[in-house]
Amino acid sequence: AQSVAQPEDQVNVAEGNPLTVKCTYSVSGNPYLFWYVQYPNRGLQFLLKYITGDNLVKGSYGFEAEFNKSQTSFHLKKPSALVSDSALYFCAVRDETNFGNEKLTFGTGTRLTIIP
Amino acid sequence: DAMVIQNPRYQVTQFGKPVTLSCSQTLNHNVMYWYQQKSSQAPKLLFHYYDKDFNNEADTPDNFQSRRPNTSFCFLDIRSPGLGDAAMYLCATSRVRGNQPQHFGDGTRLSIL
Numbered sequence: 734a735q736s737v738a739q740p741e742d743q744v745n746v747a748e749g750n751p752l753t754v755k756c757t758y759s760v761s762g763n764p765y766l767f768w769y770v771q772y773p774n775r776g777l778q779f780l781l782k783y784i785t786g787d788n789l790v791k792g793s794y795g796f797e798a799e800f801n802k803s804q805t806s807f808h809l810k811k812p813s814a815l816v817s818d819s820a821l822y823f824c825a826v827r828d829e830t831n832f833g834n835e836k837l838t839f840g841t842g843t844r845l846t847i848i849p
Numbered sequence: 850d851a852m853v854i855q856n857p858r859y860q861v862t863q864f865g866k867p868v869t870l871s872c873s874q875t876l877n878h879n880v881m882y883w884y885q886q887k888s889s890q891a892p893k894l895l896f897h898y899y900d901k902d903f904n905n906e907a908d909t910p911d912n913f914q915s916r917r918p919n920t921s922f923c924f925l926d927i928r929s930p931g932l933g934d935a936a937m938y939l940c941a942t943s944r945v946r947g948n949q950p951q952h953f954g955d956g957t958r959l960s961i962l
Contacts, residue, residue: 765948776853776939776953777892784948821889827948836906837951839891 735760735828739840746814747848754809754822754843762830766807767837768798771821783807794818814847821845852876855940855954862930863962870925870957872940881923882951883915884939892939898923927959935961 736759746752758764765784769777781792788800798809807824821844825837853874862868872881880899884892896905898917912934914926927934937958941951 767950769953771889774955774958776855776941776955777951779950779952782948782950823891829948836894836897841891842889844889 735764735826735838737824737826737838737840739822739824739843741843742841743844743846745846745848748816749813752811752814752818752845752847754824754845756807756809756824756840757805758807758824758826759805760826760828760830762828764807765827765829766798766800767825768792768796768807768809769823769825769839771823771842777823780809816847816849819845819847853940853942853952853954855938855957857957858955859958859960861960861962864932865929868927868930868959870927870938870940870959872923872925872954873921874940874942874952875921876942876944876952877920878942878944878952879920880943880945881917882941882943883913883923883925884941886937886939886956887935895925930959930961932961935959 738757767782768780771777780796781790783790783800791797796811821842823842824840827837856871882897883895886892894906895909896915912928917923937956939956940954943949943951
């Protein structure tokens with residue numbers, strides 16, 4: 734079975750400060766991990782993914798995420814938050830051994846608000 | 850630009866009146882997905898097509914059907930919408946299943962009167 738948790742429903746950060754949105758996962762094999770962002774009345778936009786290789790992954794709009802196997806985490810980070818980063822963020826996971834049903838499991842989402 | 854397009858963006862239907870939502874893609878991806886999303890919750894996968902191979906989720910109600918007449922188009926049919934079916938419906942595509950990101954359309958917001 735595969736699962737993902739986003740422990741914070743809401744994160745507030747002052748503009749210009751670093752931000753972190755947390756994600757932990759559970760899989761039987763190796764994980765494929767994704768971050769998506771959703772703006773109001775829009776679909777989900779892909780930000781970045783971890784499949785294999787370097788634990789620090791860089792993505793769109795200055796975001797990055799660090800894969801930590803021992804802590805089963807994949808936290809999303811940005812060094813300096815912008816007001817335009819305010820949105821709903823989803824972490825998603827797929828177990829590489831889950832053949833025949835390669836669907837993503839999404840977290841419950843974290844609403845990020847950047848305060849001017 | 851290549852993209853995933855959903856029509857209409859907003860759909861209002863009456864309780865019990867069949868409704869069809871459409872999705873088209875110019876990415877030439879093999880896989881097309883339909884998700885239901887309520888009130889900023891996590892998207893819930895209803896079903897997906899891998900080429901012409903239809904894959905239904907075990908907990909998707911029989912009220913929901915899908916058609917994929919060709920690579921570019923996929924339809925979601927709700928045979929008898931109930932009030933609980935009011936939601937945002939998202940279509941997504943990916944080149945293959947598994948380690949490729951999914952590309953989402955902007956969704957159709959369905960309201961039931």
